[in-house]
Amino acid sequence: MVVAGATRTVAVIEDEESIAQPIAARLRSEGYVVEIAYDGPSGVEMVDRIRPDVVVLDLMLPGFDGLEVCRRIQRDRWVPVLMLTARDSEADLVIGLSVGADDYMTKPFSARELVARVGALMRRAERVSTPSKDLSGLLRIGTIELDPATRKVTVAGADVHLTPTEFELVCHLGRRPGRVSTREELLEDVWGYDFPAGGRTVDSHVRSVRRKLGADVVRTVHGVGYAIDEIAVAS
């Protein structure tokens, strides 16, 4: 499924050769150009060199770990990161520390699903780089202001940093005041997934948003999904 005219590049940073190689083989069979690095420092160097469209990153790496790699490669430009972890409890760590991981998969995972998620992250990266005009109005939620044009976020006048994924998540909910979005809807519209896996990714991002913007910004509707209430959109 090569998109006409453009070759997409994926960087795989994983210290286990027996995992990195077959993942790379599968991604290549889907038409991506793939490069592999086996530790933190060479991973960062590789990303700077080849400027990939998506990074698949293991959390536990020799040199420095995946969180540090994530921080360094996001320093001057946003690149979607799919993090691989070996422990369930690491999900919040990966997403919550605002290092900019956009999704995670827990080992052992399916390579088929990994490819689907990489594809979705590609599509999303494209959408983010070309923001549509109709959503450019300033969004106000209580004392919180989000400006889709500049991607600036302020809470009561003070600047707050949101990752692109968190920004889109808040925008999506904020544009539909009072309406409940299911996890599946959010995965489809914010992450661009056309498969139902990854509900916990949504939960982790919501937790992260609450930490940054305040606990009462996003309302949990048990068994259904999430919503943002009390809202005044101005332009």
Added chain:
Amino acid sequence: MNRSNPLGALPTLKLRLAVIIIAAVGVTVATFYATLKWWVLWPAFAGVLAGGVALAVVWILSRGTLEPLREMASASEAIARGEFDTRVVENSRDEIGRLAHSFNLMAHELAQTDRVRRDLVANVSHELRTPLTSLQVKLENIADGIEVADAETISTMLLQTERLGRLVEQLLDLSRLEAGTVPLDRREFEIWPMLELAARESRLALPNANISIAVEPRDLTVDGDPERLHQVVANLVENAVRYSPPGGTIAVDACREGGDIRIEVADNGPGISAAETELVFERFYRSDSARSTRDGGAGLGLAIARWIVDLHGGEIRPEPRDPHGCRMIVTLPAHAA
């Protein structure tokens, strides 16, 4: 004096009760006497007044005596629910105070055990997930026709399966050793054949390994479980081979040292730093150099070796080798105590 626990400084509960009783009786008698003598009141009224004063004295002095027990009862329930960081206040020196102290020690110990267990589960799951992931992605690739199931692919998958098998085996072994369910099968046996066998097994895995064996005297014997001690030596030799540079030499020596038998496995690998001399024996601990080695072990071998040596009443420790490398030294009592 502490107002919430006025008699907290007394060393025993008996003394505390004696003080309360003497104080109560003294106050009763004094009140009764004084009321009758100076105010010339009815004896019945004097009795009621004295009783009231005595009650007040007992109530004040006994404060803090039973409170720790109530506190411990609710803390026990909290710990039973899994809240291992619950502690009680230790504010007296008597038996109840000591009980509170022991209670806190127990809670601390439980918290420690719980943490070790959690770490263990996390480590085990991490070690199991990695080979499983590698197998799953490989098999999916073959099923979807992305890779062909040639001899090379299959042998890498076989390696992962062996790694899983070895891990399960080691984990079971370690838990059996810790539980003490496998008694040692001790007897007097010659050391040289055991070292020879361990070396031969390692040469099988790495044909050009340079292993020399020296036993002094040649027919030196030790009293121990031959199979378990072989496991120790095989593990040390395997580690030495794994971390030695190509062409490195591994020296396996055994000799008598006082009343002990000393077995030494020396390599010229990266060595073990002083900070790591204890850590290497911890389950799942791997030094950075071990971590970067492809297909390294899970970090259980030395933990098992230490258990076995401990069961024999001996000791195991790493020492640096000149100019670089590591010497693993095992000392065993020549005869069982």
